[in-house]
Amino acid sequence: MVKSEMECLVDAFIEYLKSVKDYSENTVGSYKHDALLFVRFLEERGVHNITEVTEDIISEYQALLKEKKMAVSTIVRYNTTIKNFFAFLVENGNIPDNPAEVIKSPSVSVSKKTPRILSDTETLDLLNQEFSDSPKGVRDKAILEMLYSTGLKVSEIISLKLSNIDMGLGCIILPKMKSEEGDRVIPYGKMTRSAVTSYLLEARKALLGKREDKGYVFLNCDGKQLSRQGVWKIVKFYAQRAGVSSDISPHSLRHSFAAHLVKNGAEISAIQDMMGFSPSNTLAKYVSKENTPRDPYEWARIR
DSSP: OOHHHHHHHHHHHHHHHHTTTTOHHHHHHHHHHHHHHHHHHHHTTOOOOGGOOOOHHHHHHHHHHHHOOHHHHHHHHHHHHHHHHHHHHTTTSSSSSSSHHHHOOOOSSSSOOOOOOOOOOOHHHHHHSSOOHHHHHHHHHHHHHHHHOOOOOHHHHHHHHHGGGGGGTEEEEEEOOSOOEEEEEEEEOOOHHHHHHHHIIIIIHHHTTOOOOOBSSSSSSSSSBHHHHHHHHHHHHHHHHHOOOTTTHHHHHHHHHHHHHHTTTOOOOHHHHHOOOOOTTTGGTTTOOOOOOOHHHHHHHOO
């Protein structure tokens, strides 16, 4: 199917975000989704040339978003995409003026709900339940263990490559943010090592089959890179099965990792390094230090 002129402009915008802005794969995917949604809106209204887009048309699109009763955060994200898209088009010489300057996003409350921290009992119920010995069951066990014992985000779990795991040292090695030098080292304990080793030895090969191996650690049942939604479903399924509250998410495991480390005496700064937080991030907002600081890498191996 031949792409329209505006779809080609979206492709150029996405390539700019990848190659120049170096945005993450998930961020780029969100921008592409939102930009194409806006282009579809334009084409349905008979607008097929980007130079025909006016402030009134953009205002009409904003009104449509509000009519659909979308979450404020979603509307803000859509607006951000449109503003950045048209700013790119102006800079790239595709249009002379930016009609998206009219956009005024609704205010979003800065207060965020603190992720619920699992109790020690809930953690054990979740991780020590019986898992199937099928390739999928072995994979799910490894994912849950790694989520809890490393504090990785969902995006980091699904993009994790075999080259990021040092089985000998028992740690994951990821690059730090651009502004920082060196690597981010996240150690994990014997339970995670056992689960991951079992998965990599046989289960991953079974899931991959004869398909091309792109090096991703966790695969879906089609042998492809596991999705964010796939990880969420895994956590929800096993949480419900273990009798853990339904409000548990992958993010809950990440924050439980931090809270439990602090409870066991790890330094907050060391936890921030392992979780990839910037120095200004106030991890202490949702964890309270109770014990005397100890070697952070000793307490990183709580699982």
